Every structure is written in C-alpha cells, then in structure tokens.
Amino acid sequence: MSGKNDNTEISRRRSDRILLLLGIILFLNGLGSGVAFPIIPLLGSVIGVSPFFISMIISANRISRVIFNTAIGELVDRYGCRGPLIWGLLIKALSVAGFIFSIWSPVIPGHLFFISRFLYGIGSAMGFITTYAFMFHLTDRSNRGSRTAYIRTAGLFGLPSGLFIGGLLSDYFGYSAAFAFSAGSLFLFTLLAYSLIPGDIDSTPETEVLGPVRAVRLALTDSRVLRISSANFLEWFAVQGVFLSTAALFVERIDLSLGGLGAEGMSGLLMGVMMFTKGLSTLILGRFIDGASTRSFFSLVGASMGVLAFLSWALFRSLAAVTLGLLLLGTCSGITSSPLLTLLGDVSRPELRGKSLGIYRVFGDAGGMLGPIFGVNAAEGMGFTPTYLILALVMTAIMAIILPLYRRERRDLLTNPQNRS
The missing domain is CATH 1.20.1250.20 (MFS general substrate transporter like domains)
Structure with a gap:
C-alpha cells in the first residue's frame, strides 16, 4: 500500500x-x-x-x-x-x-x-x-x-x-x-x-473515429455540458461582448474623468481594474474550490455579483458607483467561469473532453461575437440604462441555468459521499 x-x-x-x-x-x-x-x-x-x-x-x-x-x-x-x-x-x-x-x-x-x-x-x-x-x-x-x-x-x-x-x-x-x-x-x-x-x-485512450456531428451529439448527451456551455455563452455575451464594446462610450457619455484622463484613458484604466480583479478573484478562488462540496455554488454567487454590477451602471453615474460595478464585474467574471470550467472537467467523459471543451468554446465565442453587435446598437438606440438593465437580466438568466447544476451536485453528493473533496 x-x-x-x-x-x-x-x-x-x-x-x-x-x-x-x-x-x-x-x-x-x-x-x-x-x-x-x-x-x-x-x-x-x-x-x-x-x-x-x-x-x-x-x-x-x-x-x-x-x-x-x-x-x-x-x-x-x-x-x-x-x-x-x-x-x-x-x-x-x-x-x-x-x-x-x-x-x-x-x-x-x-x-x-x-x-x-x-x-x-x-x-x-x-x-x-x-x-x-x-x-x-x-x-x-x-x-x-x-x-x-x-x-x-x-x-x-x-x-x-x-x-x-x-x-x-x-x-x-x-x-x-x-x-x-x-x-x-x-x-x-x-x-x-x-x-x-x-x-x-495522451489526453484520452484510443477511441473510434467519429464525424463532427456525431461527436458533438455524443458530448451533449450529458445535459450538464449544454448548461455549462449556455452559461458561458451568456457570460461572454454580457461581459466580453456588450460591456467591453460599450465601456468607452459609457465613460464618454457620462463625462467620467480622473486626473485629467479622457474617455480613452479612463476606459483603459477601468478595464485594467476589472482585469486585475478578475485575475485576483480567480487566484483566490483556487484556494477554496477543491475543498467545497459543490462547484456551481461559486458560479451562482459570481452571477449574482454580475447582476449588481450592471444595476449599478444602469442606475448610477458617479465614479464610486462605476468603480464598484467594475470590481463586482471583475469578481463575477473570475468566480463564475472557473467553477463551471472545472465542473466541465468533472462531468465530461475522458474520451470526450476535447469535444466538450470545443462546444464550451464555440458557445463563448458566439456570445463574444454577438455581444458587440447588440451592445453598440442598443446603447446608441435605447441608451445605457435600458442596455445595462437587460444585461442584469442576462446575468439572472445565468443563475437560472446554473441552479439545476447546483441541485444535481447536491443530489450526487448525497448519493455518492466519496465525491466530497
């Protein structure tokens, strides 16, 4: 032994x-x-x-x-x-x-x-x-x-x-x-x-050769892969797509400045704050996630922070409110995606991990493509308040998608206690 x-x-x-x-x-x-x-x-x-x-x-x-x-x-x-x-x-x-x-x-x-x-x-x-x-x-x-x-x-x-x-x-x-x-x-x-x-x-044992359509269908036989990928689509749509494409316009529209910086400088500074917060929250999360009984609980918390972030931008225009929203959104992005990606590794069959990751990435990239198209047109046509209120609803939809994953993890934990870290 x-x-x-x-x-x-x-x-x-x-x-x-x-x-x-x-x-x-x-x-x-x-x-x-x-x-x-x-x-x-x-x-x-x-x-x-x-x-x-x-x-x-x-x-x-x-x-x-x-x-x-x-x-x-x-x-x-x-x-x-x-x-x-x-x-x-x-x-x-x-x-x-x-x-x-x-x-x-x-x-x-x-x-x-x-x-x-x-x-x-x-x-x-x-x-x-x-x-x-x-x-x-x-x-x-x-x-x-x-x-x-x-x-x-x-x-x-x-x-x-x-x-x-x-x-x-x-x-x-x-x-x-x-x-x-x-x-x-x-x-x-x-x-x-x-x-x-x-x-x-090697990533997997030898497997039979599958066509692309059959391979995707096989990977999606577990509904959790589809839920994780759908949540990834909405997160990329809201954060990587709509928000990043409208942030500079938003800063310019509300005439936000600090230390003489213009719209470009302010948006760059704020994006840097968000990226740093995202990286830091991801790093801190790594110290706790393996000891937790469920992965998706963290994603639920992260998505709720995203709701608060977009509400702060929709309803308030001060530097403090914008900064708070960025800190919340950076944390949201850091602690929503990582647990879902970890869960994808848990639930994917070893011989289908590449396909599952491919599906996950397709959904994310599709959200990142559609987000700027919607974001720029919505901000110009409706204004920033309705646009960011819609994004708050999108983050709420992510929570609705993740909730069954959380319930499934809790149920699996009761039936298979050895799954606890």
Whole structure:
C-alpha cells in the first residue's frame, strides 16, 4: 500500500510540474498575443482599408474559432494534446509574421491581414482546448479546481502585460517592430513547448473515429455540458461582448474623468481594474474550490455579483458607483467561469473532453461575437440604462441555468459521499 501511495505522490508531483510549465507557456503566450492586439484597430490608414474592414479583421479570429472549435476538440480526443498544442503555437507565430508581411505587401494588404487573423484564431483555439484538455487529464476531483484557477490566472495576467508592451513598442519603434516581437516570442514559446512538454501523456485512450456531428451529439448527451456551455455563452455575451464594446462610450457619455484622463484613458484604466480583479478573484478562488462540496455554488454567487454590477451602471453615474460595478464585474467574471470550467472537467467523459471543451468554446465565442453587435446598437438606440438593465437580466438568466447544476451536485453528493473533496 505504501508503494502505491508513493507512486501516486510521484505522479501527482510530475503532473503539477507539467501544469506549472503549461501555465508559464500560457502566460508567455498571452503576453506575445497581447502585443499585437492594441495595434490592429489603428491600421486602417496604414494598409488602406475602411473602418468596417478593420472590424472584420478584428473579428476574423473569433469567426474561425466558432467554425473550428469542435473539430479541434475531436482532433485532441483522437490524437492527444501535445501535438495540437505545439501546432497551435506555431500557427499563431506564423500568423503574426503574416501581419508584418501584410503591412509591407504592395497588393491586397487588407485581405492578407484578414487571412492571417483568421489563421490566428485557429491557433488560438488549438491552444485553449489542448491546454485545458491537458489539465483535465492530469487532475482529478480533489485538485482540478485549484489547477483550473492557476491556468486561467496565468492567461489572464499574460494578455494585459502584452497589451502594455505592445503599446510601448508601437509608440517607440513602429507597428512592424511590435509584430516582430510578438512573432518572435511565439516562435520561442513553440520551441519551449516542443522541448519541455513530455510526449508520453495522451489526453484520452484510443477511441473510434467519429464525424463532427456525431461527436458533438455524443458530448451533449450529458445535459450538464449544454448548461455549462449556455452559461458561458451568456457570460461572454454580457461581459466580453456588450460591456467591453460599450465601456468607452459609457465613460464618454457620462463625462467620467480622473486626473485629467479622457474617455480613452479612463476606459483603459477601468478595464485594467476589472482585469486585475478578475485575475485576483480567480487566484483566490483556487484556494477554496477543491475543498467545497459543490462547484456551481461559486458560479451562482459570481452571477449574482454580475447582476449588481450592471444595476449599478444602469442606475448610477458617479465614479464610486462605476468603480464598484467594475470590481463586482471583475469578481463575477473570475468566480463564475472557473467553477463551471472545472465542473466541465468533472462531468465530461475522458474520451470526450476535447469535444466538450470545443462546444464550451464555440458557445463563448458566439456570445463574444454577438455581444458587440447588440451592445453598440442598443446603447446608441435605447441608451445605457435600458442596455445595462437587460444585461442584469442576462446575468439572472445565468443563475437560472446554473441552479439545476447546483441541485444535481447536491443530489450526487448525497448519493455518492466519496465525491466530497
């Protein structure tokens, strides 16, 4: 018995080392990716395209993710995680290199940029699905929550670091230099993943080859996968979609200022506060979630904070109310998503984890695509008070979706007490 426990402890330590490496790669990957993002909206005059086409370029990566997420999930289930992870990083690196070529291309630079951004989305989807499939495979019910929080926090803090570096590089050295730094970083992280991530860990046992439609239907036979993905759709629609696309307009409309900052500076500052709060709440949550009897309870609390956040913006206009709303929304986003993602790992069959993650990602990306379309038009047409009241109702709908998950977890705990951490 002692030998078995020793082997289990060695396996756990090895898994944690691999997850630590994945977290570092995810942070650095977010840093490299973030460098490019703030530059793209400013490229219209450089590559000679209209604002509408720039918006299409910005959306191209999300469009490709919606199209390819489930196929990538099946690829991961069939062939394992390591290969798709490395290829995903390489595709992202080549795509950013394509940004540089597009700037200097004498012909159709806008179309080349769109194609590069589209391919970037495929690499991004491969990175997300493989990282979390790796994490699901290397964890169990007793430690999956804390490891999910760690992986998410690494990505959350990597992206804003890249945004800051990208802004500095583009200001001092130009757009091409910033893209070159991003591409070089991503190539380096590809080599790091290839060299250090072991090849003897497969995500799942061998499974039969399934068509994409049958694969998705099989993953959705558990209604919990559909509920978790639906909650993810609404959260991305409200927070990543509507709110992020209207925040600068909202700040400008209510003439909010601090220390002489204009609308752009204030919205950037407030977004930074929200992202920091999201990362911090996710990190703190990781210390408690594995010891809790249910995952979804935290998501219910998080969604209720989202309701309060949107009510504060709908009804009040002071700096204190806006700041409080941002703190609530950052915490909401941090403690709503992580428990649901952890629960997805708990309930997904091992041979279907890639497909389940693909479905989860499709729903989120679809919400993130539709949110800005609704948000900008609703804010301009109805005003911010009705728009944010609608978002409060959306967060209430998330609670309604999660409540049956909570009841199911409680019922399973009574029938299977060994599920308690």
